[in-house]
Structure formats: structure tokens, C-alpha cells
Amino acid sequence: MKPFSKERGRCQPWGICLGCTWKCICISAVVLLLLAATVGLAVALGLLSHTPVNRFCTAFNNRTGFLCDDSVTCILASQVCDGVSNCRKGEDEQKKLCGDLPNSLPGYLVFRCSNPAHWIYADQRCNRMNDCGDCSDEMGSSAACPPCGLEWWSCSPVLYEYCSCIPRRLCRDGIQHCLSWSDEYICRP
Ligand SMILES: [Ca+2]
Numbered sequence: 237m238k239p240f241s242k243e244r245g246r247c248q249p250w251g252i253c254l255g256c257t258w259k260c261i262c263i264s265a266v267v268l269l270l271l272a273a274t275v276g277l278a279v280a281l282g283l284l285s286h287t288p289v290n291r292f293c294t295a296f297n298n299r300t301g302f303l304c305d306d307s308v309t310c311i312l313a314s315q316v317c318d319g320v321s322n323c324r325k326g327e328d329e330q331k332k333l334c335g336d337l338p339n340s341l342p343g344y345l346v347f348r349c350s351n352p353a354h355w356i357y358a359d360q361r362c363n364r365m366n367d368c369g370d371c372s373d374e375m376g377s378s379a380a381c382p383p384c385g386l387e388w389w390s391c392s393p394v395l396y397e398y399c400s401c402i403p404r405r406l407c408r409d410g411i412q413h414c415l416s417w418s419d420e421y422i423c424r425p
């Protein structure tokens with residue numbers, strides 16, 4: 237009867253067995269498990285560091301925002317391509333976003349004014365300021381802004397910077413801000 241060969245059952249460095257012993261099967265299983273764990277970790281890390289596909293987010297005061305790579309930080313739309321890195325890795329200033337404004341920006345970051353030559357960032361719509369220059373970002377069906385709200389007084393302003401609401405703090409300050417003078421005679425700050 238042929239004696240048991242020590243070669244039989246020996247594991248090669250890469251974990252392949254020449255024969256079949258329990259020790260060899262165990263070592264092979266451990267190697268496979270380690271490989272699987274390494275692959276799993278790599279996939280998990282890859283997913284974690286993956287750039288968010290949809291960067292739309294809502295910043296403070298319900299304003300349209302841009303989601304940074306960390307998937308947590310939501311900066312204002314108007315902070316994208318403003319020359320300042322607001323996201324940790326500067327992804328709000330990358331060339332593919334800012335190379336051909338506004339066409340290189342995702343549509344949700346842009347509001348087109350009535351005048352086709354003018355555009356503003358989406359968070360400047362309905363902020364009560366006349367950013368378009370013709371108030372199309374504050375009045376009309378395209379802007380679809382909510383009523384003035386408690387902090388504002390509704391009137392036709394005399395100042396170019398406002399459209400249909402003036403800050404209530406300007407009421408009764410001795411200076412006309414509404415065409416009707418209602419800020420000085422009716423409104424209470
Ligand atoms: Ca920026």
C-alpha cells in the first residue's frame with residue numbers, strides 16, 4: 237500500500253490545493269472570505285465617495301440649493317460659480333459647471349427672466365429683490381411667487397430694487413417707498 241504523501245494536500249501560496257485535506261479546505265475558505273471582504277469594502281467605499289447624482293437640495297428659507305459631494309452640505313444656487321469654493325472640495329466651482337454659463341449649469345439652478353438676454357440663479361426668484369431688472373423674477377406667472385408675507389408690505393415701490401413688496405422695516409421711516417405713500421400712512425413696521 238502506497239504511504240501517504242506529504243505533497244498531497246499541500247496548499248500553494250495562492251491558496252489552491254493539490255489534494256483534499258480539511259486543513260487545506262479551511263485555508264482556502266479563509267482566503268476566499270478575505271478576498272470577498274476586500275472586494276465588499278472596496279465597493280462600499282466607492283459608493284460612499286460617489287458623487288451625488290442629483291444635486292438638487294433645499295437650502296435655508298426654502299431656497300434652491302446645490303448639494304456638495306459630501307451629500308450633506310447644501311449651498312445656495314447663487315453660490316455656484318461665484319468664484320468662491322463653498323463646497324469642501326470646490327465642486328461648486330468646477331469647470332464643467334462653470335465653463336459656459338448659464339448653459340453649463342443644471343436647469344434647476346437657473347431662472348430665465350422675461351428678457352431672454354438675462355438670467356438669474358433660482359434662489360433669487362421670489363426673494364423680493366428685483367434681480368432680473370424687469371421684476372419678472374418677482375411678479376407674473378413665470379415667477380409664481382407667494383404673497384408678500386408678514387415681514388413685507390405689499391405696494392408698488394418707488395425704488396428700483398423692489399417689485400411688489402417692500403421690507404416692513406421701511407414703513408414710517410419718513411421716506412416714501414411706495415408710490416401710494418401707503419408705507420408712511422397705513423403700514424405699521
Ligand atoms: Ca461658490
Ligand SMILES: [Ca+2]
Binds near residue numbers: 360365367
Ligand atoms: Ca429676485
